[in-house]
Amino acid sequence: MTMRNWIQIFALLMPGLGLILVLIGSVVYIAIAQSFGYYALLGESAFSTEFWSEVFSRKIFSRAVRYSIYIGFWSAVLSVALAYPLAIWLRKPFPGSIGLGALLKAPLLVHGLVAAFLYINVISYNGLLNQTMQGIGIWAEPRRLQNDSNAFGVLLLQVWKNMPFALLVLTGSVQGISDDVLDAARDLGAGPWARFRKIIAPLTMSGMQAAMVIIFIGALADFTFQTTVGPTNRQSMAQLMVSFKSRGDWHSAAVVGVSLMIIALLGSALLALLTRTVMRGSPR
Amino acid sequence: MAAIGIRNLSKSFDGFQALSKFSLDVQQGEFLTLLGPSGCGKTTLLKIISGFLEPSTGSISIGGEDITRVPPENRDTALCFQSYALFPHLNVLQNLEFGLKQKRVSRDQRDARVSEVAAKLGLETQLSKLPNQLSGGQQQRVSLGRALVMRPSVILFDEPLSNLDAKLRDQVRVEIRRIQQDYSLTAIYVTHDQSEALAMSDRIVVLNDGKIVQVDTPEQLYAQPKTRFVADFIGGANLITGRVCSQTKENLTSVETLMGQIQTSHRINKSSENVELCWRPERAQIGKGPYCGTIVHRAFQGQFTDLILEENDMIFRIQTNNDRFRVGEVITFSILPDDVVVLEADG
Ligand SMILES: Nc1ncnc2c1ncn2[C@@H]1O[C@H](COP(=O)(O)OP(=O)(O)OP(=O)(O)O)[C@@H](O)[C@H]1O
Ligand SMILES: [Mg+2]
Numbered sequence: 001m002t003m004r005n006w007i008q009i010f011a012l013l014m015p016g017l018g019l020i021l022v023l024i025g026s027v028v029y030i031a032i033a034q035s036f037g038y039y040a041l042l043g044e045s046a047f048s049t050e051f052w053s054e055v056f057s058r059k060i061f062s063r064a065v066r067y068s069i070y071i072g073f074w075s076a077v078l079s080v081a082l083a084y085p086l087a088i089w090l091r092k093p094f095p096g097s098i099g100l101g102a103l104l105k106a107p108l109l110v111h112g113l114v115a116a117f118l119y120i121n122v123i124s125y126n127g128l129l130n131q132t133m134q135g136i137g138i139w140a141e142p143r144r145l146q147n148d149s150n151a152f153g154v155l156l157l158q159v160w161k162n163m164p165f166a167l168l169v170l171t172g173s174v175q176g177i178s179d180d181v182l183d184a185a186r187d188l189g190a191g192p193w194a195r196f197r198k199i200i201a202p203l204t205m206s207g208m209q210a211a212m213v214i215i216f217i218g219a220l221a222d223f224t225f226q227t228t229v230g231p232t233n234r235q236s237m238a239q240l241m242v243s244f245k246s247r248g249d250w251h252s253a254a255v256v257g258v259s260l261m262i263i264a265l266l267g268s269a270l271l272a273l274l275t276r277t278v279m280r281g282s283p284r
Numbered sequence: 285m286a287a288i289g290i291r292n293l294s295k296s297f298d299g300f301q302a303l304s305k306f307s308l309d310v311q312q313g314e315f316l317t318l319l320g321p322s323g324c325g326k327t328t329l330l331k332i333i334s335g336f337l338e339p340s341t342g343s344i345s346i347g348g349e350d351i352t353r354v355p356p357e358n359r360d361t362a363l364c365f366q367s368y369a370l371f372p373h374l375n376v377l378q379n380l381e382f383g384l385k386q387k388r389v390s391r392d393q394r395d396a397r398v399s400e401v402a403a404k405l406g407l408e409t410q411l412s413k414l415p416n417q418l419s420g421g422q423q424q425r426v427s428l429g430r431a432l433v434m435r436p437s438v439i440l441f442d443e444p445l446s447n448l449d450a451k452l453r454d455q456v457r458v459e460i461r462r463i464q465q466d467y468s469l470t471a472i473y474v475t476h477d478q479s480e481a482l483a484m485s486d487r488i489v490v491l492n493d494g495k496i497v498q499v500d501t502p503e504q505l506y507a508q509p510k511t512r513f514v515a516d517f518i519g520g521a522n523l524i525t526g527r528v529c530s531q532t533k534e535n536l537t538s539v540e541t542l543m544g545q546i547q548t549s550h551r552i553n554k555s556s557e558n559v560e561l562c563w564r565p566e567r568a569q570i571g572k573g574p575y576c577g578t579i580v581h582r583a584f585q586g587q588f589t590d591l592i593l594e595e596n597d598m599i600f601r602i603q604t605n606n607d608r609f610r611v612g613e614v615i616t617f618s619i620l621p622d623d624v625v626v627l628e629a630d631g
Contacts, residue, residue: 178367178369180365180367180368180369181369181370181371181372183336183356183363183365183369184363184365184369184370184371184430185371185382186336186355186356186357187334187335187336187356187357187361187362187363187383188357188362188382188383188386188430188434189357189358189383189386189387190357190382190386191357194386198371198382199371202373203372203373
């Protein structure tokens with residue numbers, strides 16, 4: 001390519017790529033710089049690893065990391081585990097399948113915070129669930145369902161919110177498999193399980209990876225669900241970051257933020273690898 | 285005992301009758317071709333035999349055993365898909381051995397069969413490629429090979445050669461036939477290419493609108509088409525209607541047509557007045573004769589020349605080895621009574 005071509009391509013890419021690079025780049029740069037003591041809002045800016053060692057030595061941080069990974073991992077796995085059979089089931093149109101698909105994707109239109117409030121209303125001490133269970137005589141008296149220490153509420157809301165997204169992605173990849181290809185496998189003696197393992201799974205692997213990774217990253221950094229329905233004795237990384245910030249400790253908040261990015265990156269890679277191992281089917 | 289027995293098979297899709305009252309026996313080791321225009325139900329029949337579609341009524345047996353309700357994966361049939369249907373994530377070798385692995389054929393057997401078929405189909409150098417790295421013709425051969433390695437009791441081909449160039453088509457045609465004969469596979473072959481059907485088949489089934497029009501050997505089908513549809517579909521015969529005038533001696537019948545009086549040695553069974561006749565373009569004997577026409581179109585085809593003649597607002601086609609005729613010339617010709625076939629009414 002000539003110099004002219006290069007300049008042309010560069011000029012064409014500039015508006016989009018430039019903006020992205022400037023926005024992402026500056027955020028990442030500021031976060032990293034701040035975690036090492038630069039850009040201090042109060043006091044002196046100077047290089048220091050003190051914030052890293054300080055935050056890393058705190059129990060609250062390692063607990064938040066474990067908790068966020070727990071939420072991220074299970075949200076991704078459960079959402080995909082629910083969406084996958086649905087996507088396969090909805091692969092071939094049948095009467096009502098379009099309406100059903102639309103209904104399943106409806107949560108994409110409801111904001112998470114609204115859902116969280118609804119959820120609290122349902123499970124609260126005087127909520128719908130308690131009243132119903134008492135009404136039909138299964139529970140003698142109302143139970144305390146909020147603030148469960150395994151964060152099932154958060155997981156439930158994450159799955160409710162992300163399953164439709166996983167369904168969207170997986171429907172696309174499942175529908176990309178032609179009927180003839182599946183029929184050919186069947187004709188060559190492959191039963192339902194073999195067809196799934198040798199044809200459907202490998203051909204939908206990239207959709208699966210995409211869904212897992214995107215849901216994982218989103219749920220890893222969860223703030224909304226955690227603050228509304230999460231257990232009060234736990235903190236997610238996002239929550240921890242905000243609490244540092246609100247105390248004016250921007251450097252520690254930056255350390256948490258950078259850690260969040262690193263975990264998102266490494267976790268995604270691991271998840272993608274895991275998905276691949278599970279989905280690849282017969283050894284090549 | 286017939287290898288395949290089809291009894292009274294019908295298939296309708298939401299009221300649309302794709303096949304009706306279809307009955308047919310295919311012999312062990314026979315190469316049977318289904319020939320018919322697009323949409324006449326050829327693929328539908330193959331899908332019913334391989335089990336992907338359930339017939340609305342009727343039954344199918346293979347080797348005497350009723351398999352109408354057996355799922356495709358448990359039928360000893362292999363279907364070569366019109367759309368190839370290769371597994372996009374598997375390379376050629378893996379595509380070829382897929383079925384053998386499913387059937388738990390031993391590794392040695394598998395390797396032997398795959399390399400034999402790959403060699404016959406010229407795929408040895410392509411084994412590690414993915415389907416999207418192959419040309420259309422190569423993909424078609426992989427799809428063919430994937431079915432052939434199975435050596436099933438019944439092998440079904442859905443227009444397997446439609447995407448090959450003329451030379452490769454002739455070559456693969458011979459290979460299919462050879463493999464089929466070597467392993468004495470019972471084959472049902474779908475095509476809408478009449479020359480392919482004539483060249484390859486033991487018998488041809490001509491289909492139209494989901495019904496059998498005629499079942500015969502290629503020679504018989506060509507020489508004795510039963511209906512107007514068959515005569516026209518195979519070899520593009522000249523068709524003409526006329527009124528029976530007289531039964532002359534030597535079993536000849538004279539028919540009065542727009543071309544003039546035509547004599548046929550074929551029997552006219554009904555006492556009907558009007559009959560439909562057909563004669564093959566290459567049977568016209570140019571020179572002296574009772575019929576004539578003006579050449580309105582000429583197409584040189586290599587080994588012969590197609591001439592379209594017009595006379596009395598009628599168009600007919602004749603073929604000749606002589607390439608010197610030109611548009612505008614008037615030629616006279618004759619047809620032997622043996623070459624004039626009497627057709628039954630369609631339907
Ligand atoms: N699943 C289906 N639903 C409704 N109609 C169908 C279905 N499959 C086939 N048909 C109809 O049945 C008829 C026969 O179709 P088929 O595919 O058997 O034709 P074909 O002889 O194989 O044609 P071609 O030579 O074009 O492949 C067609 O009119 C088609 O529209
Ligand atoms: Mg077809």
